[in-house]
Amino acid sequence: MNTAFKLIALMTALIPILALGQDSDLRAQLLAMPVTPDLGGLTTRPVATMDAFTFVAANATPEHRKAFSRGNAVFIALWMPTPGGNPAFEGLGPLFNRNSCFDCHLQNGRGKAPDGPKQTLDSSLVRVSVPGFDPNGGPNPVPVYGDQIRNRAIEGVPPEAQPTISWTETKGKYADGTKFTLRAPTIKITNPGYGPYPRDVMTSFRVSNPVIGLGLIDSVPESTLEALADPDDKDGDGISGQANRVFDMTTKTKRIGRFGWKSNIASLRHQNANAALTDMGVSTPTLPMDLCRPTQDACAAAARKAKPTTGSEITPEQFEDVTLYMQLLAVPRQRGSELPDVQRGERVFRDMGCAACHMPTLMTSPDAALPELRDQTFHPFTDLLLHDMGEGLADHRPDWLASGSEWRTTPLWGIGLTAKVSGHTYMLHDGRARGIAEAILWHGGEAEAAKEKFRTAPKATREDLLAFLNSI
Ligand SMILES: [Ca+2]
Numbered sequence: 001m002n003t004a005f006k007l008i009a010l011m012t013a014l015i016p017i018l019a020l021g022q023d024s025d026l027r028a029q030l031l032a033m034p035v036t037p038d039l040g041g042l043t044t045r046p047v048a049t050m051d052a053f054t055f056v057a058a059n060a061t062p063e064h065r066k067a068f069s070r071g072n073a074v075f076i077a078l079w080m081p082t083p084g085g086n087p088a089f090e091g092l093g094p095l096f097n098r099n100s101c102f103d104c105h106l107q108n109g110r111g112k113a114p115d116g117p118k119q120t121l122d123s124s125l126v127r128v129s130v131p132g133f134d135p136n137g138g139p140n141p142v143p144v145y146g147d148q149i150r151n152r153a154i155e156g157v158p159p160e161a162q163p164t165i166s167w168t169e170t171k172g173k174y175a176d177g178t179k180f181t182l183r184a185p186t187i188k189i190t191n192p193g194y195g196p197y198p199r200d201v202m203t204s205f206r207v208s209n210p211v212i213g214l215g216l217i218d219s220v221p222e223s224t225l226e227a228l229a230d231p232d233d234k235d236g237d238g239i240s241g242q243a244n245r246v247f248d249m250t251t252k253t254k255r256i257g258r259f260g261w262k263s264n265i266a267s268l269r270h271q272n273a274n275a276a277l278t279d280m281g282v283s284t285p286t287l288p289m290d291l292c293r294p295t296q297d298a299c300a301a302a303a304r305k306a307k308p309t310t311g312s313e314i315t316p317e318q319f320e321d322v323t324l325y326m327q328l329l330a331v332p333r334q335r336g337s338e339l340p341d342v343q344r345g346e347r348v349f350r351d352m353g354c355a356a357c358h359m360p361t362l363m364t365s366p367d368a369a370l371p372e373l374r375d376q377t378f379h380p381f382t383d384l385l386l387h388d389m390g391e392g393l394a395d396h397r398p399d400w401l402a403s404g405s406e407w408r409t410t411p412l413w414g415i416g417l418t419a420k421v422s423g424h425t426y427m428l429h430d431g432r433a434r435g436i437a438e439a440i441l442w443h444g445g446e447a448e449a450a451k452e453k454f455r456t457a458p459k460a461t462r463e464d465l466l467a468f469l470n471s472i
């Protein structure tokens with residue numbers, strides 16, 4: 001054998017070994033990359049005011065800036081029933097939750113859970129289903145009602161129900177004796193409009209997510225998420241992230257989910273179409289239908305009367321523009337990265353194991369849909385995977401492959417601006433946490449060890465961690 005041939009034979013033998021090693025290599029590579037203050041790569045803007053989540057990506061082309069402004073107009077528009085006065089924004093309902101994207105994603109930030117049972121759900125909603133799966137493997141819709149309670153309706157049509165939220169408090173202690181209180185919601189379905197909900201109905205109460213940087217998240221290759229997943233915890237670190245697999249209406253195939261609190265939607269385009277239809281009753285080219293269930297007669301009659309003569313209630317141009325708006329919302333720059341407590345806090349974040357799920361760095365694909373989103377290295381602090389967070393956070397309602405106790409690792413960029421942008425600091429999927437510390441204290445399951453490290457750490461260490469989180 002000549003040397004070149006031997007070398008080829010050796011490499012052929014090595015390829016399977018290298019391929020096996022690849023997954024953990026990517027994780028290690030990403031963890032080794034330094035976090036820079038430009039959390040959104042070249043999209044980042046140095047903004048920290050109450051409108052910090054409303055700016056266009058710094059690297060947006062002049063043409064995309066124009067489309068972004070038009071998309072902004074669609075996102076903040078108040079939709080009206082047909083006929084409603086302004087034909088550009090007609091088609092609301094018959095059943096809906098709110099009549100504007102911006103009402104729920106106020107200032108493009110997060111929604112707020114009601115403080116008690118007398119408050120209506122204004123920037124949050126309740127998903128429902130019954131045991132079993134739909135034909136695609138998604139949640140099994142409640143007969144008569146579907147999979148989301150629409151608590152509002154146009155005139156002459158009964159809303160589906162009024163969900164109410166009440167809170168129960170429990171007490172706990174840090175290892176140093178400092179006391180804390182946590183609260184958990186109880187969901188009740190009142191005033192059903194189309195007959196009683198079945199006894200085995202499962203509910204999931206969710207607030208709206210902040211909507212910054214979603215184009216970057218949309219552009220992470222599926223192969224990255226597959227490489228980061230470790231559903232059987234083969235590396236033995238106690239973390240077993242799994243990818244959700246959901247049916248995507250834009251490609252009509254099963255894809256890895258990455259949007260929503262349980263990664264229950266695969267693409268930003270489908271997410272936007274779904275939001276328009278299920279939250280506002282507005283049809284899009286992607287989902288050109290109305291959402292009246294077969295026995296919701298008043299809804300069906302109203303929908304028939306309002307049916308657009310051609311196409312969908314959002315025009316194809318409006319839908320393209322609002323999708324581009326969602327793709328190109330800039331991520332604010334980190335503040336105070338030079339401060340010692342922030343720097344110590346980042347090390348605490350890694351030492352406590354937070355980064356095992358809240359992956360600091362991800363990279364987008366070189367063939368992302370928009371040039372602004374291609375080849376970006378960015379810092380969302382999420383692996384977009386599902387993790388078992390324990391009984392305390394469980395909603396007991398499966399969502400595709402997500403079990404009742406599994407949730408998507410929430411991106412943490414922008415979290416330090418929550419009070420400024422949203423005027424409150426309620427966190428987690430149902431807004432139960434009243435600040436960052438409470439959100440961490442709710443972590444259980446795969447995150448129990450990290451939570452305990454936080455609960456038992458000295459106060460100064462906890463404060464460093466919070467300083468870091470408040471800087472991003
Ligand atoms: Ca409609």
Ligand SMILES: [Ca+2]
Nearest residue numbers: 230233237239
């Ligand atoms: Ca693992």
Ligand SMILES: [Ca+2]
Nearest residue numbers: 240241387388
């Ligand atoms: Ca797991």
